[in-house]
Amino acid sequence: MTGTQLNALEVKNLVVHNTALTAVRGLDFTLPAGGRMGLVGESGSGKTLTALALMGLLPMGWQANGTVHHDGVDLIAQSDRALSSRRGRTISMVFQDPLSSLDPVRRIGVQVSSVIRRHTNVGKREAESQTIELFRQMSLPRPEQLMRAYPHEISGGQRQRIMIAMALACYPQLIIADEPTTALDVTVQKQVLRILNAAVKDRGCALMMITHDLPIIAAMCDTVAVMYAGRIVEMGPVAEVFRNPRHHYTKGLLDSQPTMDNIALDGSSRLASIPGMVPPLHSLPAGCAFHPRCAAATEACMTRVPPLDDGSRRTACWHPIEASVAMVTA
Amino acid sequence: MMTMSKSSRIPVPAPPGVPAPTTASKKRRRLPRNASLIIGLVLTTIFLAVALVSIFYLPSNPNIPVIRNRLLPAGTPGHWLGTDVLGRDIIAQLMVGARTSILVGAGGATFSLILGTIAGLAAAASGKMTDEAISRGADIMLSIPGMVTALVLAATMGSGALTTILALTAFFTPSFTRVIRSAAIGVLNEDFITAAKLYGRGKIFVLARHVLPNIAGVMIVQFTLYFAAGILTEAGLSYLGVGVHRPSISWGMMLNEAQQQVGVSSPLAIWPGLAIVLMVLGLNLLGDGLRDVLDPKLARRAS
Amino acid sequence: MAIYALRKLAFFLGAVFIASVAIFLLIRGAGGNVAAVVLGKSATPEAINALAHAYGLDRPLPVQYFEWVRGMLSGDLGRSFRTNESVADLVTARLSVSIPLALSGLILGLIIAIPVGTYAARNVGTPSGALLALVSQIGVAVPVFWAGILLSLLFGVRLGWLPTGGWTDWSDSVWGAIRSLVLPVLSLGLIMAAVLIRYVRSAVLDVMNQDYLRTARAAGMTRTEALLKVGLRNASLPLVTIVGLQIAELIGGTVIIETVFSLPGLSRMILANVAAREVIVVQSTVMLIIIFVIGVNLIVDLLYGILDPRVRSTR
Numbered sequence: 001m002t003g004t005q006l007n008a009l010e011v012k013n014l015v016v017h018n019t020a021l022t023a024v025r026g027l028d029f030t031l032p033a034g035g036r037m038g039l040v041g042e043s044g045s046g047k048t049l050t051a052l053a054l055m056g057l058l059p060m061g062w063q064a065n066g067t068v069h070h071d072g073v074d075l076i077a078q079s080d081r082a083l084s085s086r087r088g089r090t091i092s093m094v095f096q097d098p099l100s101s102l103d104p105v106r107r108i109g110v111q112v113s114s115v116i117r118r119h120t121n122v123g124k125r126e127a128e129s130q131t132i133e134l135f136r137q138m139s140l141p142r143p144e145q146l147m148r149a150y151p152h153e154i155s156g157g158q159r160q161r162i163m164i165a166m167a168l169a170c171y172p173q174l175i176i177a178d179e180p181t182t183a184l185d186v187t188v189q190k191q192v193l194r195i196l197n198a199a200v201k202d203r204g205c206a207l208m209m210i211t212h213d214l215p216i217i218a219a220m221c222d223t224v225a226v227m228y229a230g231r232i233v234e235m236g237p238v239a240e241v242f243r244n245p246r247h248h249y250t251k252g253l254l255d256s257q258p259t260m261d262n263i264a265l266d267g268s269s270r271l272a273s274i275p276g277m278v279p280p281l282h283s284l285p286a287g288c289a290f291h292p293r294c295a296a297a298t299e300a301c302m303t304r305v306p307p308l309d310d311g312s313r314r315t316a317c318w319h320p321i322e323a324s325v326a327m328v329t330a
Numbered sequence: 331m332m333t334m335s336k337s338s339r340i341p342v343p344a345p346p347g348v349p350a351p352t353t354a355s356k357k358r359r360r361l362p363r364n365a366s367l368i369i370g371l372v373l374t375t376i377f378l379a380v381a382l383v384s385i386f387y388l389p390s391n392p393n394i395p396v397i398r399n400r401l402l403p404a405g406t407p408g409h410w411l412g413t414d415v416l417g418r419d420i421i422a423q424l425m426v427g428a429r430t431s432i433l434v435g436a437g438g439a440t441f442s443l444i445l446g447t448i449a450g451l452a453a454a455a456s457g458k459m460t461d462e463a464i465s466r467g468a469d470i471m472l473s474i475p476g477m478v479t480a481l482v483l484a485a486t487m488g489s490g491a492l493t494t495i496l497a498l499t500a501f502f503t504p505s506f507t508r509v510i511r512s513a514a515i516g517v518l519n520e521d522f523i524t525a526a527k528l529y530g531r532g533k534i535f536v537l538a539r540h541v542l543p544n545i546a547g548v549m550i551v552q553f554t555l556y557f558a559a560g561i562l563t564e565a566g567l568s569y570l571g572v573g574v575h576r577p578s579i580s581w582g583m584m585l586n587e588a589q590q591q592v593g594v595s596s597p598l599a600i601w602p603g604l605a606i607v608l609m610v611l612g613l614n615l616l617g618d619g620l621r622d623v624l625d626p627k628l629a630r631r632a633s
Numbered sequence: 634m635a636i637y638a639l640r641k642l643a644f645f646l647g648a649v650f651i652a653s654v655a656i657f658l659l660i661r662g663a664g665g666n667v668a669a670v671v672l673g674k675s676a677t678p679e680a681i682n683a684l685a686h687a688y689g690l691d692r693p694l695p696v697q698y699f700e701w702v703r704g705m706l707s708g709d710l711g712r713s714f715r716t717n718e719s720v721a722d723l724v725t726a727r728l729s730v731s732i733p734l735a736l737s738g739l740i741l742g743l744i745i746a747i748p749v750g751t752y753a754a755r756n757v758g759t760p761s762g763a764l765l766a767l768v769s770q771i772g773v774a775v776p777v778f779w780a781g782i783l784l785s786l787l788f789g790v791r792l793g794w795l796p797t798g799g800w801t802d803w804s805d806s807v808w809g810a811i812r813s814l815v816l817p818v819l820s821l822g823l824i825m826a827a828v829l830i831r832y833v834r835s836a837v838l839d840v841m842n843q844d845y846l847r848t849a850r851a852a853g854m855t856r857t858e859a860l861l862k863v864g865l866r867n868a869s870l871p872l873v874t875i876v877g878l879q880i881a882e883l884i885g886g887t888v889i890i891e892t893v894f895s896l897p898g899l900s901r902m903i904l905a906n907v908a909a910r911e912v913i914v915v916q917s918t919v920m921l922i923i924i925f926v927i928g929v930n931l932i933v934d935l936l937y938g939i940l941d942p943r944v945r946s947t948r
Binding site: 466467472473474475476477483484562563569572588602603606608610611615 | 644647648651652655656659660770771773774775776777778779782783786878880881882884885888889892893903904907915919922923926927930
């Protein structure tokens, strides 16, 4: 570990593109050490590619530009070899589908303990006992037996807890969770989140939570960034953004949520939806990418891209919603 | 034999002769998508045309020895690729060889296609017992070396084009059965089949009207690839002397004859081999190209 | 695993049984009067009957089949009509040629195909990847005997480095035996490699797109490391099955290559005995080969069970 780090992540002008498309179009944000940030957006908004770019795990053909400062280095400028010594140690990631994300032919214990052995100077036995301890922290039943199990032999919730254990094994400064509960049964989603939450808190590590599920963000994060068509359109403290959304897209997103703040879904609730569809990457509209779906759009929105202003509440909109207006509808 | 549940079967990759399934690779190929289709089509058409012409016209009789013409070099007027040790024209022999290759290769592939379709559809559409019996039977036949089967057939029935076609049929039918069975099962699981059954359509009607058209792409691709495999096998058998005999001529037989004088006249060993490679390459490219153009989803499922 | 293994064993036994009936019927059912053919046109009816009786050819077919199977089970593969040599001896003598040839051919094929196929998969879409795809596509179209002829033309006739054919026995000169195997193994191995490269390439491509490879990298492996440590192990699963299926092809290739290079191997013995109508020799030898191939497939299936825990534990 190097000295004290103020920020777990400083992202400047991150662009992710391949030869034909640009999926992430200039992200700027800072995630303080131990901070917890939610990244929301519909599928295709560039959330996952952002995460993979931070990890240096972009699929073949994709490329990242810009700077990503983490632990004193620019991750974008690092070679695969240099990055690999950080992945799993200072920065790690939990993926969406735990079944396909675990190696089907190696025992779980080996998969997790080998991460510990790779990044620290401990022997085989020590790594194994650390793994068992990790499993215990993840509330996994019978950790000793689990060491010898194969991924297909355990439940989806257990697999995801294994993935979390693997990601947290070396006490990283930052963990990125990409829709960690989407592939799980509803009944175990909460449990997995609770365990992830506790483990992250325990270690004081920063969390970047990618999801389209707003209640999860509300429960686990302190800041939220809303992405639309490869850009952040609104960012700020979770409570404020959710209470007083200033971007019309954020508001639409909030209005279309069936539950908020743990309110149970009863049949009477009326769901709004955002008109239109997310534009495909190859034909993004000029100006604000959201303008074709926005009721407040004007001439300016169609021609000029609204900048994301600075400060603790950031919005990229020519006609942000006034707080009082939002209060009325909320 | 014991019965096994379908799920107990190890996923088996494409049988020998079928090029390995390349799903992801196709999309990223640098060449235009159907380059292999075009090259394959051109090569195949050339050979088909040559075989067709050989029925009506040959530059000279490929079977009658003309001793004064023996071992003429390539480029000799009238014998542009030269002559063999008995003075027989190489071009004429190659032309008849194309006819034999196509006859035997297409014959073997056709019979296998017919039998394999019947067996494959029966396995896909009948009960578990029939399916097990047919599938296990196909597995057993696949594990018997085809070349050895062909030798035994040649020993008992005498060698010749017909025997070779029969041997190819015995060798290829299980592969066809397996591919067609899994393609048909894929189609049978589609919703529109359920709909057709709900309308009270009979099994045969559903198979003929709905399944066959939907697996036609798989059948055509499979036919093309095994056409090629058949040509290779025929050449091998004729090379061993258990394939066709004169007056029929096979490229494999020409190579056998050429090898006797390998030290004397090596060019003789070039032309028939080149013909085999180009024809087989053409058909394989054609099959790959067709797989892309016809239903790629089905092709992947089948292999 | 035990149930899985038992099922595979049952399949093996069933396959061997069915194959033995098929081979027997094919060779004996269609053969006509074997003894008359063997002895030729000038033979007297007495001589023909005597031969038929001596080899049990005059008994009903089911009895002959039963006797044959009983003999095979006790290690008696029968005797040649002409020389009265035991088939077991004939076969054993030939194995010192055929086994090294087939085995080295397969190993050479794998040694070439695994790295080249992996390289091709990693370079899909680049000129070198496209070139490799083309080369293996052409290689698949080359008949193994033509490869043999061309190699012997080049290294035997033109350069004179290696014999173009013939056999020096191991007992005479190990070096000589190896020299006479180099070109046959090279021909067999190159053609096997062309076929296998395509399978390796698609198996590796498939694995490269798997999430668990990304996880391995997320846990700290470099791209190459993840591919070699996690990818190849997973890609080896389909490869094991493919190698099993290729055994039949390998035997076919060995049959032809032995002829190209005039090697006194098993398949040349079958060819000679096919021509001579030595039905018992052919029948027993072919059956041995089939048992071998089905046996290799049994081993492959069991190996698959060991390599893939999903097969092992759920079934």
